[in-house]
Every structure is written in C-alpha cells, then in structure tokens.
Amino acid sequence: MAIVEGLLMQATSTGVLLGAVVLLVVVYLLFAGSFKEEPNEPPGPKPLPLLGNLLELDLDRPHESLCKIAKTYGSVFKVYFGSKKVVVLAGYKTVKQALVNYAEEFGEREINQVFKFAENHGILFSNGENWKEMRRFALSNLRDFGMGKKDSEEKIIEEIQYLKEVFESFEGKPFDTTRPMNYAVSNIISSIVYGSRFEYSDPQFKEMVNRANENVRLGGSASIRVFNMIPWIGPFLKSRRTLLSNGEKNRNQVRELIRGLKETLTPGERRGFVDSFLLRKQSDEDSGLKNSRFNDRNLVTTVINLFVAGTDTTSTTLRWGMLLMAKYPHIQDLVQNEIDKTIEGRQPVVEDRKNLPYTDAVVHEIQRLSNIVPMSLPHTTSCDVHFNGFFIKKGTTVYPLLTSVLRDENEWESPHTFNPQHFLDKQGRFVKKDAFMPFSAGRRICLGESLAKMELFLFFASLMQHFRFTPPPGVSEDQLDLTGVVGITLNPSPHTLCAVKRT
Known part of the structure; x- marks a missing residue:
C-alpha cells in the first residue's frame, strides 16, 4: 500500500495516474461492476475491463479527446471513464436540441465526488425544488441590484479605474495579469452580493479569491478526475486535501462576512444579495414556516457559487483577450483605431457597443476561441430519454461538449483560428451567431450572462483604450502559447505580458 500511496502522491500527469490505477486493479475489481448495456444505446468505443476508455482519453485535455471520438461515432456517443458511463453530445445542433428542446430531460446537474459536500445546496450543484427556488431568488435579486443595468455599469467603470492604476504601476514591465484581473472582476460580484467592494490589498479578500481560483484549477485536474471514478483514493491525493482545506477556509470567511452584515442589517434597507437572503430567512422564521430553504447552509453555498462563478469565467476570458491581443497585434491595432476614432478619449460605456462593431466582434471571438468551459x-x-434515435437511461451522466459547438466546422468558417470576421458581415456590421454558446443554454444557462457580457465589453474596451499589450522583451508573438491549462475552466498557460500605457 505504501507503494500505491507514493505513486498517488506524486501523480502529476495522466500517464502516472493511469499507472497508479492499473496497480489498483486487483483491489478495485472487487468493487467494479460490469459494463451494462441498455438496448439501443448510443455507440462508442469498446471499453476495457476496469479502465473503460481511459486509454483513449487524455485526462489533462479530455475535451480534445472527446472531439476526436465524435468524428468516429457521431454527435451522440458514449464513453466510459473507468466503469462510469458518460453520454457525450457534440456539435451545435445536437447540443442545442438537448439543452433547449429537451431542457427538462437533460436539465439535472451531476454531483460528482469532489462536490458532494455541496450536494443539493446553493445553485451550481443542486437539483429539484431547492435548485429552482435558489436560482429564482438569486436571479431576481441580482437583477434588483443592477445586474446588466446602469447600476452595474457604474460599478464596473469604478473598478476599471482601480485596475488601470495597478497595470500602470508596472510601468510597462512584464507582469502576470492573473491576480489583478481576478481581484477586479471579483469586486463586481462582491459589490452586488455583499453591498461593497474590497481593497486589492485586503489579505482576507486576496486569500478568498486565490483559494477559489485554485479550487477551480484543481477541480478539473487529472488527479481529481481519477478520484471521481475511484473515490476511495481521495485520502492519498494532495489535490483532494487542498480542495477540502480551501473550501472549508472559504466557507468560514463567508460566514464571518455574513455575520458582520447580519449585525448591521436594517429592515427595509438592502445593501446586497446577502441582506435580501437574511431578510427572507427572518421572514420565514417569523411566520413559523418549517423546512424553509432560506437557511444558513443555502446562503453560504449560494454566496460561494456566485462569487466563484462571477469571478473565474469573466477574468479568465479577459486574460485570454489580453494574450490574444499581444499575439495578434494587427487585430489590436484595428480595435484601438476603432475605439480612438469613435470614443475620442472618454470612458467607454455600454451604449458605445453598437458603434464599436469590430471591438464587439473581437470580444465575441475571444469568448469563442478561448472556450473556457469546454x-x-x-x-x-432526469428520466429515460429517447433522443436522436437512441435510448439514454435516467440518471446517466451527460457532457454537453461546448467546445464542439464553439468550434463546429459546420457553423464557423475557420473554427480553429482567431477570426473576428466570424461576427461581422461584408459591410463590417456586427452579426449574432446561433452557435455562439459560451454560457451554455437551456435551464442551466449561466444566470450571470447579462452581467458577464457587460463586464467583458467595458473591461476590454477600457484596457484597449489605455494600454498596448505586448509580449515580454525577447519573446516574439509566435512564441506566445495558446494551449491553455485545463481545470474546471480552461485558463491560459502561465505567462507575463507588458501593458504599455498609450499616449
């Protein structure tokens, strides 16, 4: 067992992880079930005993492996992650049909092993009536606090000024954009959730943001994917212990923030989402309502869901945007020329988007190519489903392969290259594309979509207006790596950029 533990502790690549799994065959076979086939199931590659189709999957980049398998088996197919059966949906038409036309049937969330602690609390990893009530309450209150409206625009513009100061402090020298970008975007959702922003130097805020982003990275790592298949190896995995430790620390910090807001709560005056939840919780208690879903655990979990989802996806997309501008300076030129000509030095606002079609197209193309939730x-x-001529049993895990939508060769002229013309007509006007689905679709579509769109445009346009992004000295545009690092989201590989102030 010491040998196995050593291997698992050192597992940093797919090859080593699979080697460790093979060593566990004798023990795990006692628990592994057979690959039970249902009549008229989707096709897929033949699984091996215990391993399933793992030898055909790159656990560091599983979305790429699944796209390759789709070329052989079509837009609806099955694969086995170990002994676990997964149905994969590929391509725009199939994914949209499932998530929109069969929204109820494909609308449940899988709660895998790594997120069991949050099962049926909050929004992201909840189902049934709890999910419906928490999502409905969150959406209603986020809108009340200005999500996608003028109030949010003012908060974003205020935050942009703080971010510009940080970028300027590097004086054109190379720096890692990750933390300042995360802090800036985190402050937008924080101001909506808590009613106020944090200073970037606040150690509590920095720790909370950094831990949340580490959990997003580790939560989709190869070691955790193996843990989800073989849960009893969890105690041997450093990544699992880190996830648990970070999660508990974040929950404790959120509880402290909520406690402070509760002590200063004034009926009739709502500073943010937490106040609204606390007032609703108090109302249910006063009316004697039993089994109310407005309880402490749902509040903490929902706040963490909003904080993480409201930070990582937007900040990651913006970091991809800066990297792509440095890699493709001719596109950066066109964006900056359009902004300079149209805005003439004042602060960009949301209303400018309709007059900045090329900039808007570039923002959309950044989202498409960065493909951050592949x-x-x-x-x-949620039930037995007959879909596209196949039978899919109730409770089957389903992967809507968004990367196959955003890079569908039937929908995009050059799906694997950065091409803002995807969103422009021959006259240079912005055009919407049905296959643009970075926020997913259907019942589980991102509830912060309107806020994210506003943030992406305002942050991007403002940064382009004030800075020229270039590779570090001695690094050419061609050397900038667009491979990405897979976690729950797809992040740029570690890099530095220069943000040179424009005059």
Missing part, C-alpha cells in the same frame, strides 16, 4: 458542467438525465 465540457460545460456535467448534466444528468
């Missing part, structure tokens, strides 16, 4: 979060079927 496999979405996994779904499960």
